[in-house]
Amino acid sequence: MDACRCKKVDRPPVWLMRQAGRALPEYRALKEGKTFVELVRTPELAAEATLQPITRFGFDAAILFSDILIVPEAMGQAYTFRESGGVEMEFPIRTTEDVKRLDESHVPERLGYVAEALKLIKPRLDGKTALLGFAGSPWTLANYMIEGTSARESTRARGLLHEEPALFGALMEKITRGVIDALKLQIAAGVEAVQIFDSCGGLLAPSHFEQGSGRWMRSVVEAIRREVPVIVFSKGTHGCWSPLANTGANVIGLDWTVDMPRVASILPKYVAVQGNLDPILLTTRPEIVAAETLRLLRSMQGRPGYIFNLGHGVPPTAKTECIQALVDTVKAFV
Numbered sequence: 001m002d003a004c005r006c007k008k009v010d011r012p013p014v015w016l017m018r019q020a021g022r023a024l025p026e027y028r029a030l031k032e033g034k035t036f037v038e039l040v041r042t043p044e045l046a047a048e049a050t051l052q053p054i055t056r057f058g059f060d061a062a063i064l065f066s067d068i069l070i071v072p073e074a075m076g077q078a079y080t081f082r083e084s085g086g087v088e089m090e091f092p093i094r095t096t097e098d099v100k101r102l103d104e105s106h107v108p109e110r111l112g113y114v115a116e117a118l119k120l121i122k123p124r125l126d127g128k129t130a131l132l133g134f135a136g137s138p139w140t141l142a143n144y145m146i147e148g149t150s151a152r153e154s155t156r157a158r159g160l161l162h163e164e165p166a167l168f169g170a171l172m173e174k175i176t177r178g179v180i181d182a183l184k185l186q187i188a189a190g191v192e193a194v195q196i197f198d199s200c201g202g203l204l205a206p207s208h209f210e211q212g213s214g215r216w217m218r219s220v221v222e223a224i225r226r227e228v229p230v231i232v233f234s235k236g237t238h239g240c241w242s243p244l245a246n247t248g249a250n251v252i253g254l255d256w257t258v259d260m261p262r263v264a265s266i267l268p269k270y271v272a273v274q275g276n277l278d279p280i281l282l283t284t285r286p287e288i289v290a291a292e293t294l295r296l297l298r299s300m301q302g303r304p305g306y307i308f309n310l311g312h313g314v315p316p317t318a319k320t321e322c323i324q325a326l327v328d329t330v331k332a333f334v
Helices: 025-031 036-041 043-057 070-074 096-101 102-108 112-125 137-149 155-163 165-188 206-224 241-245 260-266 277-285 286-299 322-334
Strands: 062-063 080-081 088-089 130-136 193-198 232-233 251-253 272-277 304-311
Touching: 025 036, 025 043, 036 043, 036 080, 043 062, 043 322, 062 155, 070 080, 070 096, 070 102, 070 137, 070 165, 088 137, 096 165, 102 165, 112 130, 112 304, 130 137, 130 165, 137 155, 137 165, 137 193, 137 206, 155 165, 155 206, 155 286, 165 193, 165 206, 206 232, 206 241, 241 251, 260 272, 272 286, 277 286, 277 322, 286 304, 286 322
Parallel strands: 062 130, 130 193, 193 232, 232 251, 251 272, 272 304
Antiparallel strands: 080 088
16 A cells, blocks of 8 residues: 555555456356346455456455446435446435435444455455445435436536535435544445546546535545545546645545646645546557557656555446557556
8 A cells, every 4th residue: 555655665556446247258257147237245346346347357456346336325315227237226306305214323324234245355365455335425325315316417416516405415414424434434334545537527627626515525536535545536627636635635646637637736745646448449459458458657756655556447348458558568667
């Protein structure tokens, strides 16, 4: 975990974001006849899905196989995946009564299966591979919960932020407490760092990022950062580097659409950076992946606290030989 504390290392750790295993044939075999939600809720299956990419590629960190929507579900808003694609929440959050239906006080006990999975994973890593937990940011979860489905444009959530700030605040306070408890449960079960995925952060105007997302992530970070390092990844949030640094995160993850060396030079030196290879490269050819990986590594050479990663999740069409080329290139870099 040295990179999280901005110490210089011989080479950057290589971590891939969530869903690193979904392109693997062994994952497809594990999932056959089961739903994604079944995998998430069954500790033995979640543990196996977490470990498969480590077994095959030897990443420096294992990331818990789970889903960001387990927190809303534990608060009383269940979710399913539609056959046609996308997520459907049990009911959308639109009124004060809808917010009152949510109960964040039982999140730890309802997420007991997460702790069980982590306790199965930890011994199998044998102290050689870091174990990471994660949660969605309060703003990202609010988008799904308010829209009632997969959040793409965030129209209802942004509208609630502006039109009914008191209701928006009441909802965000509940979600924030739920996220904190979910992450504390993971920390107690043995994770060595956690990631907050602000996947909808870029949907906010820079002038409203702090109000809609930044302040809530800061509350989460403040509650847990003394226990483990915290990584914040806010997709598409390109005009908000100061608010992101002000969350107190140890590490800021960057997507593939920004110039990593330039952003790293803007952020405080005590904040580590993570990213930001274009995930689509994993669907091309190994020699292309190796060349682009090497280019990124060279551009970040000498910047303490750099973690090599993708700029977003692993595409389901990623090729195993391309992932292997990425790993080999990083591990050979000095």
